[in-house]
Amino acid sequence: xxxxxxxxxxxxxxxxxxxxxxxxKAVDVLxxxxxxxxGILLPRLHSYPAKVESVIVIGTADSMARIGGVLLPDPIPTxxxxxxMLRSVMSKRSRAVYIIGADARGVLYGVGxxxxxxxxxENKIGLGIxxxxxxxxxxxxxxxxxxxxxxxxxxxxxxxxxxxxxIRDLAIxxxxxxxxxxxxxxxxxxxxxxxxxxxxxxxxxxxIIDSYGLDTWIWYPNIGGDYxxxxxxxxxxxxxxxxxxxxxxxxxxxxxxxxxxNMEPEPLFSWCEKVAKLLHRxxxxxxxxxxxxxxxxxxxxxxxAFYKQLNTEPDWLGGIVFGPHVDETLPALRSIVPSRYPIRxxxxxxxxxxxxxPVADWDVSFAVTLGRECANPRPSAQKHIHNLLxxxxxxxxxxxxxxxxxVNKFVWNGxxxxxxxxxxxxxxxxxxxxxxxxxxxxxxxxxxALENNWVGPLAANDSVEVTLLQWQQMEKEASxxxxxxxxxxxxxxxxxxxxxxxxxxFYETELEYRAKEALREAESLGALAAVxxxxxxxxRAVTEPVAQDYRRRCEELxxxxxxxxxxQLTVSRHFAIARDRGAFIDTIQAPLNxxxxxxxxxxxxxxxxxxSSRLERISEMLNRANPGPGGFxxxxxxxxxxxxxxxxxxxxxxxxxxxxxxIAHAVYLAxxxxxxxxxxxxxxxxxxxIQHVNxxxxxxxxxxxxxxxxxxxxxMKVAFLGEVGTGAHKTAxxxxxxxxxxxxLESVQVPGGxxxxxxxxxxxxxAREGVLKLTxxxxxxxxxxxxxxxxxxxxx
Numbered sequence: 048x049x050x051x052x053x054x055x056x057x058x059x060x061x062x063x064x065x066x067x068x069x070x071x072k073a074v075d076v077l078x079x080x081x082x083x084x085x086g087i088l089l090p091r092l093h094s095y096p097a098k099v100e101s102v103i104v105i106g107t108a109d110s111m112a113r114i115g116g117v118l119l120p121d122p123i124p125t126x127x128x129x130x131x132m133l134r135s136v137m138s139k140r141s142r143a144v145y146i147i148g149a150d151a152r153g154v155l156y157g158v159g160x161x162x163x164x165x166x167x168x169e170n171k172i173g174l175g176i177x178x179x180x181x182x183x184x185x186x187x188x189x190x191x192x193x194x195x196x197x198x199x200x201x202x203x204x205x206x207x208x209x210x211x212x213x214i215r216d217l218a219i220x221x222x223x224x225x226x227x228x229x230x231x232x233x234x235x236x237x238x239x240x241x242x243x244x245x246x247x248x249x250x251x252x253x254x255i256i257d258s259y260g261l262d263t264w265i266w267y268p269n270i271g272g273d274y275x276x277x278x279x280x281x282x283x284x285x286x287x288x289x290x291x292x293x294x295x296x297x298x299x300x301x302x303x304x305x306x307x308x309n310m311e312p313e314p315l316f317s318w319c320e321k322v323a324k325l326l327h328r329x330x331x332x333x334x335x336x337x338x339x340x341x342x343x344x345x346x347x348x349x350x351x352a353f354y355k356q357l358n359t360e361p362d363w364l365g366g367i368v369f370g371p372h373v374d375e376t377l378p379a380l381r382s383i384v385p386s387r388y389p390i391r392x393x394x395x396x397x398x399x400x401x402x403x404x405p406v407a408d409w410d411v412s413f414a415v416t417l418g419r420e421c422a423n424p425r426p427s428a429q430k431h432i433h434n435l436l437x438x439x440x441x442x443x444x445x446x447x448x449x450x451x452x453x454v455n456k457f458v459w460n461g462x463x464x465x466x467x468x469x470x471x472x473x474x475x476x477x478x479x480x481x482x483x484x485x486x487x488x489x490x491x492x493x494x495x496a497l498e499n500n501w502v503g504p505l506a507a508n509d510s511v512e513v514t515l516l517q518w519q520q521m522e523k524e525a526s527x528x529x530x531x532x533x534x535x536x537x538x539x540x541x542x543x544x545x546x547x548x549x550x551x552x553f554y555e556t557e558l559e560y561r562a563k564e565a566l567r568e569a570e571s572l573g574a575l576a577a578v579x580x581x582x583x584x585x586x587r588a589v590t591e592p593v594a595q596d597y598r599r600r601c602e603e604l605x606x607x608x609x610x611x612x613x614x615q616l617t618v619s620r621h622f623a624i625a626r627d628r629g630a631f632i633d634t635i636q637a638p639l640n641x642x643x644x645x646x647x648x649x650x651x652x653x654x655x656x657x658x659s660s661r662l663e664r665i666s667e668m669l670n671r672a673n674p675g676p677g678g679f680x681x682x683x684x685x686x687x688x689x690x691x692x693x694x695x696x697x698x699x700x701x702x703x704x705x706x707x708x709x710i711a712h713a714v715y716l717a718x719x720x721x722x723x724x725x726x727x728x729x730x731x732x733x734x735x736x737i738q739h740v741n742x743x744x745x746x747x748x749x750x751x752x753x754x755x756x757x758x759x760x761x762x763m764k765v766a767f768l769g770e771v772g773t774g775a776h777k778t779a780x781x782x783x784x785x786x787x788x789x790x791x792l793e794s795v796q797v798p799g800g801x802x803x804x805x806x807x808x809x810x811x812x813x814a815r816e817g818v819l820k821l822t823x824x825x826x827x828x829x830x831x832x833x834x835x836x837x838x839x840x841x842x843x
Contacts, residue, residue, distance in 0.1 A: 069260025130183025131157030188442030190224030200629030204613025334365025684738025
């Protein structure tokens with residue numbers, strides 16, 4: 048045992064009898080949380096004891112001065128707001144740990160830091176290092192949204208006590224703000240798993256948040272319809288008054304510009320002024336924040352109108368929020384927003400694609416199985432995103448849809464406290480405190496390994512199997528307490544799921560190759576017999592599945608997570624609102640090859656009455672990607688075709704891809720969103736359409752080709768992916784040019800919810816030097832432009 052080891056198993060906790068609020072709560076947190084983990088209930092005193100083995104002295108410097116007999120360490124440095132000093136003293140006269148806070152919050156965060164570095168086990172509490180630590184947060188805002196509504200993948204199943212524990216967990220790691228949702232949002236009013244009425248839960252949570260000395264925020268969207276209508280205004284204000292007058296503690300209200308909501312800027316600002324006036328009637332010091340989030344088909348016009356209103360610098364406005372669908376880079380937004388207004392980050396840490404910060408180059412096999420809202424520890428990526436843009440804001444209060452982003456929350460806490468904190472340090476503290484000291488290094492490294500499972504093509508990632516072996520060994524060696532911990536189980540589930548997906552990918556890819564081999568024998572077997580054999584081969588993915596022990600373990604862990612934390616990983620068993628709302632166990636068997644596309648083609652072949660026509664369709668199917676001799680084919684979701692793309696700033700400098708292309712996923716095409724007739728019209732949905740390249744707003748998509756024949760005309764065929772949803776506002780208008788000054792197509796209309804195939808001729812004069820630069824530019828309509836495939840076929 049180290050000479051600096053301080054046994055605190057028999058300590059007495061000393062604090063002022065005059066401590067109240069968050070300062071007194073910090074004492075409760077220390078004693079209660081250690082008792083849960085060790086079985087030791089440390090005694091309390093309000094004066095320094097004459098004879099004890101060791102003491103833990105807690106409070107602000109002022110309150111400590113009122114504790115009888117206490118000897119304060121000297122010197123006590125000047126502490127910044129919410130900061131603390133931790134000092135251990137080991138001498139013949141004293142064995143003590145001092146937690147001295149600049150204020151009540153500082154005391155709480157000092158307690159949190161001590162808990163995170165203690166060594167603990169059953170009937171044992173110790174400190175393995177000498178403490179002389181003075182810290183304060185770098186950013187004044189550090190928080191997370193915890194929405195009690197059916198769309199969330201866990202929160203709606205929680206009891207008041209579970210919320211209390213989770214808020215406490217976040218506070219231990221430095222959170223100072225929690226954002227709630229009102230009872231009415233763009234969602235159902237209730238879910239089958241709710242234990243408390245939404246309004247009652249909001250009141251109770253506000254009380255809990257205040258008990259820890261934290262700030263309460265409300266995210267309050269405008270979903271009332273026409274806010275220029277007097278009746279709508281009266282009704283909406285009455286709803287807000289009922290909440291503002293009832294909720295006991297409220298420091299901030301955030302009104303999003305959209306997502307949901309579709310107000311024009313002028314009535315939006317007018318409405319917000321009315322809300323601010325009402326808010327201040329019941330909470331005079333509360334601040335109202337507003338975001339320029341926009342989802343309509345003319346974002347440039349809307350945001351310019353928003354900035355015009357902002358430049359009037361209304362006194363009721365407390366600050367501006369940067370988050371998803373803010374069509375401005377954060378540095379640009381900071382330069383536009385008047386300096387009197389702080390900017391808060393509302394970063395999406397919960398989604399993996401079709402979101403603010405998608406997983407870079409995510410393999411399509413993960414996208415179609417894990418979906419948009421899976422358990423997603425991304426510690427290294429989250430640190431990079433935080434630090435790249437941190438200097439422009441007062442901090443972050445993240446957007447969360449449930450427990451799936453748990454690790455990311457604590458990474459953001461660590462970075463908002465101190466951006467120099469290594470991610471591995473946060474993960475070690477996370478693992479030590481929540482799961483167990485013996486699991487510290489294994490779990491910390493295991494979470495990094497889960498993030499690395501998602502790097503590069505899944506078929507080439509040889510770490511996936513190693514990651515599972517590591518988690519399996521941890522499971523085998525862990526105590527029952529650790530094995531039953533929901534945070535450990537979430538990591539273990541991902542390790543099994545990733546390995547299962549990779550095993551299926553190899554198997555189903557091989558089945559597709561064998562099915563195509565059968566089709567190539569169509570002339571000798573007969574077309575219908577070849578199709579039947581190919582269909583039977585593809586069926587083996589279901590009739591002769593692989594790695595079923597992995598799948599069963601995923602199912603078992605999903606059930607355990609629902610029982611312990613309300614994590615809703617299926618629609619039928621766990622009451623998830625939809626598959627794309629985190630229910631990734633429901634998509635665990637999503638096909639990883641082109642079986643769905645092939646079967647649509649099989650049906651079309653069977654409809655043909657002539658053998659020659661059937662054989663011709665089989666040939667077309669097998670040659671789908673063939674551009675002909677001397678031609679070019681690219682699937683822009685593939686690693687091979689990425690060399691064609693001008694990636695601009697790239698993920699490192701532009702992780703939100705506001706100015707750069709990125710790999711995106713149209714998983715909605717694989718989820719049955721198209722009618723059978725539409726899918727047949729398109730000839731099926733190949734995987735090449737699910738993963739594609741995407742640009743936002745006015746960013747051009749630029750593709751480069753070399754070694755074209757200077758004496759050949761080419762026919763160009765392009766597959767465009769429409770946005771999710773339908774309607775005029777979901778249609779993109781695209782201009783295509785070649786080598787900068789050759790207009791190929793003035794306006795290709797790409798409607799939402801489907802795939803558009805367009806063709807054009809590229810005369811030989813365009814690429815006389817053998818080089819072709821193709822530029823695709825969205826000129827109006829929906830803000831995203833998606834290109835999946837491109838063929839350049841020589842014309843003879």
